Amino acid sequence: MARINLRKFIAEHYKGGVSARDVIREALTNSIHAGGKFISVDLHFSERQHELSPGSEERRVLEQITISDDGEGFTTENLNFFDEICTSHKDSIGGKGVGRLAFLKYANKVEIRSQLSSELVEFVYTPEFKPEEVKKLPKSGVLNTSITLKDLKEKINTQVAKLVSSICDDLRLLLFLKHQSGHSITLKFTHNSRQPFDDVHVFSGENIKAELTREFEFQGEKFKCYLFREESPKKGIVAMLCADELCIEEFVISKRFGICRHLIFVTSDYFNKRPNIERP
Template structure:
C-alpha cells in the first residue's frame, strides 16, 4: 500500500526562509524526541579519503532513534501539509512544515520505520510504501546529497545542540535521553539530556500575557549571558541571534542563562520555527494576536533580571555606574554621549554606542549646518577632545615600540602610513606632531616621480629617507605646488645603529637640504631634518663637541639640535624614548583638562 502528499513540495520549500544546515538536524532530533525516543544516533557519512587530521566533507547524514516510529496516525499527519497532529498530542507544537525544512539543505530524504518506507525530494511528492510486516525495529532518516559543502566541527555541533535543546530538556523533564554523534563508524561524542544546570523559575506579566523565566544565575559553568526564547517547549531563537531592534541588550556584565516561554510566544512563532513574528515596536496596525511587541517584552524582562540580581546581592545600579565611569576615563571626549547607563551596558558597548551616536550627529550636521549650530558645537568640541586623546594613545604606542625588537615598518606606520600619496589624508592620518606641533598639518608625502620632477638633484643622490613631507604652515591643506612650498620635513627613520655616526648622519642631512634648495633660484625654504642615533656616551660627546644644543627630557638622553644656515636647515638628533617623552610633555596639559584635573581660566 502506498500514498503520496498532494501539496506541491517545490513551492512549499521555495516559500520557506533560508535556514542553516543545523536547523534540519534540530528538526530531526525534535521528531525523535516527539516519538519518545531515549537514544538518538546521528551519523555523518563521508566518502572523503581518510587523511589524518583532515576534516572530511559530509556526503550523507543518518539519524536513527528507538522511538515509537511511524504508525498509521503520525504517517497520515506526516503526509498532510500544515498538520497540527503533534500540537494536539504532545502540546509541543508543529507548524506542519518541518519535513520540508530538510529539503532546504538536502536533495532528498529517505525514511525507514516499522512497516513504512518513505521518500521525498524537492522534485517528487512524498511517497509512503507500507510493507506487509514490520521490517524495521528503529526509525532511520537518511539525508542525502547536501546542497552545501558540509564540514563538521563536532565540538561546536555539540555545543549548539546542547544550547538548542536545553529548553526542551528543562521544560519537559523527560527521562534520560542520549544523543550519540558518529563520523562513519567512529563515535565522536555523546550528549545527555541530564547534563543541564539547576534552574530557578519566576512568573511575570507583559500586558495581559503571562511569561515564565527559567534561569541560572552566576553559575561558574555558564560564565556568559544568553537568553533563549522558547515556543512549545523548544528553543526558537537565542537572544544573541535576534535582530538589533528586538534583542535584550542589557546586563552584559552579569552572568545569566535564561529561558523565556509564554503562550504568547507559542502563538507567534514563524513557519520555520527559527524566529518569531512579533514586531519590534507596538504599532496601530498590530492584530489582536500581536498586542505586545519585543520592546514590551524586553522592558518587563529587564525588570525581572534586576530583581534576580538584587536577590543574589548584586547591585545592578552599582555595576552600571562603574561601567559608565570607566568609559569616561577611557574616552573623556565622548562625555556628551556617556550620560547614563540604565541598561547596564558593558564598557565596550557604552563606547561603541557613544561613537555611533557621534557619527550620526556628524551626518546630521553635514546635511544641514545652519539648523544644527548647537549640535555642531558639541561635535567640534568632541572631535577636538578626541584628537588630543588619540594623540596620547599614539604616544603610549610609541613608548611600547621603543624596545630593541621594534621593527622599522611598525615605527614608520606610527608616524605616517607607508605609501601614503593621495590628497585625502588629513590631520588624523599623520603623527608628525610627535616631532613638533607645527607639523600637525603636514600630510603631503612626495612620490619618487614628484621628487624627480621638483628636486632632480635630490632624487639622483637620495639614500631614500623614510618620510619626506611637505606643507605650507599657515593652512591645513598642504600643497604639492613647488612655488607655494615654505617648509619641508625630512625624517630619517633608519633603525638606530652603531654604524651610523653623528658625523655621517649630519653630512647626509646637510646634503639633502642643499639639493632641495638648489632647486630654488632666489629663495631658500625652511627644512626640518630629523635622524635617530644609537645613543651612548661616545655619541653624546661627539654632538657636544659639534656645539649641538640640547632639549632635556625625562628619558636618559636629551634631544640634540643645531641650525645650519648655509642650507637653511635645523638638524635634530633624537632617540625614540626622548621623542615619546617630549611629545608627552606637550600633550599632558590637554589631557589633564580632558580628565578634569585642570581648568582653563
C-alpha cells in the same frame, strides 16, 4: 484534494535557507514527540582528500546526517499525516505540520527506515513523494526509526563542537522539562570529522539542572524564566526565547562575563502564538 507544488512551497517558505542545525533540531524534536528515549545523531564528513583542511587531517565538509530513535515510528496514522501539509496532527505541541520540508530544502535525498514491532517501513522522501511509494515488509524487531539526509545541497565547512553545542542549547529546556515530567531523554552525537571534539558526546535530560526559575508579567502577558549553568571553560550570558519549549531566538548578552556560562530561557504563550511557519 488540491495538490501542493512542494518545490515552490519550500522555496517560498524557506527563503532564508536551512542549516544543519535547523534540520537536526527538527528531526530530534520529531523523535522526542514520537516518544523516543534514546536518540542518536551521526555526522558523516567527506573523506575525500582534496576536501581535508590544508595542513591537517581534519574533515570539514559535512556529507551526510543520520538521526535514529526508539520512538513509535512511522505507523499507518503517522504515514497518513506525512503526505499532508499544515496538518493539525501536532497542534497540541505547537507543531505546524511543515517542519519535515526543511529536510527537502537541505538535502536532495532523504531516506527513511522505520522498524515497527512487526513491520519494516522504508521510503525515500522527495518533493514528488506519494504514499504508494512506501515499502512495507512483515518483519519483527526492536523499535527503531532512522532518517538519513544525503547529497546535501551545499558543501559547507562545519565545526562539530559549535554545531553540537548549539543543538544542545536549542533542546536543553525541552529535555529538562521532559525529565521533570518523568520522560528522560538521552541524545548521543557521533562523527568522523577528526576535529578536536569528543568522538561520542552524550547529552541527557537527567543531567540538566535549573539553577533558578522566575515568573513575571509584562503588559498583560505572563512569562516564565529558567536559569541554567555550564561550567568553565565556557563563559558568558545568553538569553534564549522559547516557543513550545524550543529555542526560537537567542541573544548573547555577554561572551566573557563570569567564570562559567549562564543560559536564561524565557517561555510564554505570547511566544508560542507568534513564530512563523519556518519555526521548527
